[in-house]
Amino acid sequence: MAVTTASVVVAATACSSGSSPTRADRAERASSCAPVFDWDIARSWRLITLDDLVKVGRGGTLKIKAKPYEPLTSAVSVTGGRNAPTDSEVLKALHARTGAPLAAPGTSTSGLARRADVTFREKAAEAVYFQGLRTVTATYRYRCTAKGAGPDRGTGRVTTWDQESVTFGLLDCLAPRRENPDSVPAELALGKRCPRDSPAALSRP
Amino acid sequence: MSHLARRALITVAAMSAVTATTVTGTAQAVDGDQWTCHHASSASPNDKGGRDSYVTHVNPDNGQRAGMNFTASSEKVLQWNDSKDNVDFYANFYSGNRIVLTWHWNMDGHEKDLTHDFDRPEGQKVQLEVTHWQPSKGGCMDKGGVT
Numbered sequence: 570m571a572v573t574t575a576s577v578v579v580a581a582t583a584c585s586s587g588s589s590p591t592r593a594d595r596a597e598r599a600s601s602c603a604p605v606f607d608w609d610i611a612r613s614w615r616l617i618t619l620d621d622l623v624k625v626g627r628g629g630t631l632k633i634k635a636k637p638y639e640p641l642t643s644a645v646s647v648t649g650g651r652n653a654p655t656d657s658e659v660l661k662a663l664h665a666r667t668g669a670p671l672a673a674p675g676t677s678t679s680g681l682a683r684r685a686d687v688t689f690r691e692k693a694a695e696a697v698y699f700q701g702l703r704t705v706t707a708t709y710r711y712r713c714t715a716k717g718a719g720p721d722r723g724t725g726r727v728t729t730w731d732q733e734s735v736t737f738g739l740l741d742c743l744a745p746r747r748e749n750p751d752s753v754p755a756e757l758a759l760g761k762r763c764p765r766d767s768p769a770a771l772s773r774p
Numbered sequence: 775m776s777h778l779a780r781r782a783l784i785t786v787a788a789m790s791a792v793t794a795t796t797v798t799g800t801a802q803a804v805d806g807d808q809w810t811c812h813h814a815s816s817a818s819p820n821d822k823g824g825r826d827s828y829v830t831h832v833n834p835d836n837g838q839r840a841g842m843n844f845t846a847s848s849e850k851v852l853q854w855n856d857s858k859d860n861v862d863f864y865a866n867f868y869s870g871n872r873i874v875l876t877w878h879w880n881m882d883g884h885e886k887d888l889t890h891d892f893d894r895p896e897g898q899k900v901q902l903e904v905t906h907w908q909p910s911k912g913g914c915m916d917k918g919g920v921t
Contacts, residue, residue: 691872
């Protein structure tokens with residue numbers, strides 16, 4: 570898990586309003602804050618889809634259910650008043666810091682589940698379908714740099730994921746490690762679904 | 775991925791170490807003709823031993839198309855359907871000269887592109903295939919990919 574701290578300046582256009590807009594109203598608009606951010610960023614892999622182990626005979630076809638596993642919804646929170654940075658500004662700044670295409674607030678990992686069929690042509694299998702992705706969790710402090718902006722400081726938190734990290738695969742608990750996927754999500758799925766005495770589990774490094 | 779980006783990707787692939795490109799169909803198409811098939815593979819620039827590949831299946835009547843791309847370095851699979859028709863996608867994985875595993879997906883017309891890192895053991899030959907829901911439209915295949 571990597572943790573980094575950095576400051577990012579986001580140029581923001583001034584936006585004035587006669588009444589205090591709701592957070593939903595202003596989620597996509599620029600604030601009058603011109604915020605500077607300090608970040609504390611953590612990345613980690615998690616499973617988003619995990620099917621039960623299914624025994625498939627030689628020549629059989631596995632109908633993948635792609636059951637969502639502990640669904641996660643992308644979210645941005647912030648403290649502060651009407652001049653606090655918008656969700657869009659926060660996410661843009663986090664994207665600039667991480668370089669990753671991040672899921673927009675309100676997006677659920679359950680929408681990423683992908684169905685498929687897999688035919689095992691040569692041998693039987695004890696199959697486990699999985700999907701995983703790399704989450705990006707960040708806490709931040711900000712201060713407004715625009716003249717007259719206030720309150721001029723606050724904090725917040727972002728939970729999202731790298732949209733390019735979405736990984737899917739299929740484990741065969743009957744097959745040794747070298748014949749199985751070797752990604753982090755594969756390891757997580759193996760630990761949760763393959764029996765401890767299965768060839769896949771016994772040949773783990 | 776936009777049409778332009780996709781075409782650029784295909785052009786780059788076609789220009790570098792292409793092993794096979796086959797185009798079927800006629801220049802003056804009539805409704806009901808088979809879709810044309812464009813496919814190729816090339817050595818991965820970032821994954822030693824890996825090979826990238828793609829297939830593009832094109833309706834000669836209106837230019838609408840669907841396809842699949844495999845990138846060896848990240849084992850990334852991109853599936854896209856810019857046609858109005860339902861299309862099937864297959865990825866066959868080999869052990870030696872035998873197909874051991876066949877993945878099958880389906881996409882409705884104009885469904886959103888799907889990109890995933892496809893987690894497979896290294897060194898497996900990959901065969902991509904895209905077929906229209908009507909068998910008479912033919913199919914489009916490339917056997918040149920390697921994980």
